[in-house]
Amino acid sequence: MTNDDSSQITERKRGSGVKLVYDLLRDEILDLKLSPGSAIDEVQLAARFGMSRTPIREALVRLAGEGLIETLPNRSTMVSNIDFLGMPAYFDALVLMYRVTTRLAAQHHRADDLLLIRERQAEFSAAVAAQDALAMIATNADFHSAIAAAGRNAYYASFFDRLLGEGRRMLRLYYQSYEDRLPPRYVDEHEEIIAAVEARNVAEADRLGKAHGEQIVEQIGRLLTRNDRLDIDL
Amino acid sequence: MTNDDSSQITERKRGSGVKLVYDLLRDEILDLKLSPGSAIDEVQLAARFGMSRTPIREALVRLAGEGLIETLPNRSTMVSNIDFLGMPAYFDALVLMYRVTTRLAAQHHRADDLLLIRERQAEFSAAVAAQDALAMIATNADFHSAIAAAGRNAYYASFFDRLLGEGRRMLRLYYQSYEDRLPPRYVDEHEEIIAAVEARNVAEADRLGKAHGEQIVEQIGRLLTRNDRLDIDL
DNA sequence: TCCATTTTCTTTGTCGACAAAAAAAATACA
DNA sequence: TGTATTTTTTTTGTCGACAAAGAAAATGGA
Structure with a gap:
């Protein structure tokens, strides 16, 4: 469960953080780097991107709007499963x-x-x-x-x-x-x-x-x- | 510009606020109670619904995802105009x-x-x-x-x-x-x-x-x- | 050992506060 | 009076903190 990414804590422009997280997460989901059903931890992402949970959360809300992630109320957020039945x-x-x-x-x-x-x-x-x-x-x-x-x-x-x-x-x-x-x-x-x-x-x-x-x-x-x-x- | 709504500050269940705001705002937009192009003020909405800006913001992000509102970076948020050309x-x-x-x-x-x-x-x-x-x-x-x-x-x-x-x-x-x-x-x-x-x-x-x-x-x-x-x- | 209950832990949802950005207002200068 | 510059105001974007809701672990009794 160790995080092996180059934690780039560079200065970002105000407002760019959400798009950054959104784009990267979307790509990782669509490329199956994040496998369907795997859990998404806001805190972990916040640490990884060097920002607070707020912009992370906004990116997740948008991903959820596209159906790429699913949010169990009050409980975990996870990458949507591929709907084979559908x-x-x-x-x-x-x-x-x-x-x-x-x-x-x-x-x-x-x-x-x-x-x-x-x-x-x-x-x-x-x-x-x-x-x-x-x-x-x-x-x-x-x-x-x-x-x-x-x-x-x-x-x-x-x-x-x-x-x-x-x-x-x-x-x-x-x-x-x-x-x-x-x-x-x-x-x-x-x-x-x-x-x-x-x-x-x-x-x-x-x-x-x-x-x-x-x-x-x-x-x-x-x-x-x-x-x-x-x-x-x- | 006065707000004439019955400010119901009832106890809400945790997590229900976003849906409440989202549904109501969506209806108001689609019924043209909020006219296209009119500004949306987060602080005002927060006061109106008796909650903080955070859940309001989440509702707005979702509405933006559906194209019902438009967000100018760092500046105003407004109800999307009806696209007559399209x-x-x-x-x-x-x-x-x-x-x-x-x-x-x-x-x-x-x-x-x-x-x-x-x-x-x-x-x-x-x-x-x-x-x-x-x-x-x-x-x-x-x-x-x-x-x-x-x-x-x-x-x-x-x-x-x-x-x-x-x-x-x-x-x-x-x-x-x-x-x-x-x-x-x-x-x-x-x-x-x-x-x-x-x-x-x-x-x-x-x-x-x-x-x-x-x-x-x-x-x-x-x-x-x-x-x-x-x-x-x- | 097994099950019910309590306690701890993890993760989310919400809050109030503050800083950045842009617009609006005020000021200075011609 | 008109224009450029500075100051104030407004509104957004981000942060850290805390409380609620479940889940997991610990405890106790048979």
């Missing part, structure tokens, strides 16, 4: 949002959106080349988030971001089991999506978005069913 | 969610869901009969929220709830202008939706959900275009 519902929503955001991007994107999207794709491609699983997962989410932003619908975009966040945890689970393998054809599929968006081909963007989403869902599904099969000979 | 995007998302949630309710509802839905519909019907605009708006949102809950997709449900909340503000704006008129055929449309859900008629539920949503969108649209026409003779 996974069909999750995948349903995820695929729909893949479709909708890609479709809208084809309709509403502007020239500079494509620059940003290509930048994200480059980062994703680099992460794949480097076989960096964590980076792949994060940059993949960033790529689709950029697509969603180009769709110019803030409601879909924020909802999609939330779904993608939750997805990061599941994908991390996947790559934790099957150590850092290459994702099959995601890079190419991303290129196809970019092309359809740029061509303003709405129907094609819709189709690709749906196919891309279903592809990911299937991949996770395969993992889960495979994990169920233990070494039992019949 | 309304097409909002309506797009709203109609889609009407469709999806109604469709899923037809697929996945259980017997006791219908009881709750009928209860909400009764409350809505009563509010219409009483010509109570605020109650109509709130109970209408509750009705569709119950439909969404029956659809058994927590992701859609929470997203839809957020959209319906924002919609309460716009509808309130509507009924504020055209003082407390009867909504045309919403009660009947709700009945049709209930019937389709009960019959598990997915296609019909989808169609009705879409139509219901578009109907509301059109109605708000009519108001807005009408408001644009001032007393100018050509």
